[in-house]
Amino acid sequence: MSLPSNVVKDMDKRPSRIGSMFDDITPTYDRLNLLMSGSIDRHWRKRTLDMLDIRPGDRVLDIATGTGDMALQAMANNGGDIVGIDLSRNMLQTALSKWRERRKDAPYPVLQGDALNTPFRDGSFDKAMVAFGVRNMIDIDGFLREVHRVLRPGGRLAVVELSIPHYAVIREGMIFYLTKLMPLVVRLQKGDESSYRYLCDSIITFPSPEVLKGKMAAAGFTPLEIKELTLGACHIYLLEK
Numbered sequence: 001m002s003l004p005s006n007v008v009k010d011m012d013k014r015p016s017r018i019g020s021m022f023d024d025i026t027p028t029y030d031r032l033n034l035l036m037s038g039s040i041d042r043h044w045r046k047r048t049l050d051m052l053d054i055r056p057g058d059r060v061l062d063i064a065t066g067t068g069d070m071a072l073q074a075m076a077n078n079g080g081d082i083v084g085i086d087l088s089r090n091m092l093q094t095a096l097s098k099w100r101e102r103r104k105d106a107p108y109p110v111l112q113g114d115a116l117n118t119p120f121r122d123g124s125f126d127k128a129m130v131a132f133g134v135r136n137m138i139d140i141d142g143f144l145r146e147v148h149r150v151l152r153p154g155g156r157l158a159v160v161e162l163s164i165p166h167y168a169v170i171r172e173g174m175i176f177y178l179t180k181l182m183p184l185v186v187r188l189q190k191g192d193e194s195s196y197r198y199l200c201d202s203i204i205t206f207p208s209p210e211v212l213k214g215k216m217a218a219a220g221f222t223p224l225e226i227k228e229l230t231l232g233a234c235h236i237y238l239l240e241k
């Protein structure tokens, strides 16, 4: 696939940089997400949770928990003891205040930290999930090995991530949307243009589903189900340790 000439290929994904970028965009994150995706991201998260099938009592790690939408939705489905981890303090604070508004009854411990190097013991979780976080990781292989380590044998990981569609017309349409229309929406909403520019470039340069599947297998995961959604704009990977 040829990339638009203005896309940055060697992106700076150092955790300190990613954490502070998400700290900066936290105030506009939920609103812009809704505007830019037309709320389809909610449907993608729901499909991911349906596939992961969290049961009451499951110990679940929500990686890159962000403003907590996966954790909140999982709790609404009545499942699991959820722990969130994220680099960004501000995103976590927003997650906790949303959590307090909606779920006073259940705990939602969160940790500010790097998903590539967590403090959890081997085999501590039954399930793990990561929504729209993997493309920000500096080392996808290292990330997958770390999740593999903290899951128990037979434990499951669900990954949902944006992708560039395979079919030329749809692919060009998505690239046009990301590089031309989205910056306009961000400008109108007074969002941080350079951060959203990074987010677009990170989608365009993210490894294809085929490459990703190879990395997942190399980390020791068995794919149980891989779903292409919305004409290839999003993929969900359900994996087993």
Ligand SMILES: C[S@@+](CC[C@H](N)C(=O)[O-])C[C@H]1O[C@@H](n2cnc3c(N)ncnc32)[C@H](O)[C@@H]1O
Pocket: 015, 018, 019, 022, 063, 064, 065, 066, 067, 068, 069, 070, 085, 086, 087, 088, 091, 113, 114, 115, 116, 130, 131, 132, 133, 136, 137, 138
């Ligand atoms: C696009 S947001 C997605 C948040 C949330 N999962 C959602 O569905 O809206 C990406 C999140 O990943 C977090 N993140 C990126 N790299 C990370 C890493 N190495 N470890 C932990 N969190 C990370 C960012 O701080 C940010 O909150």
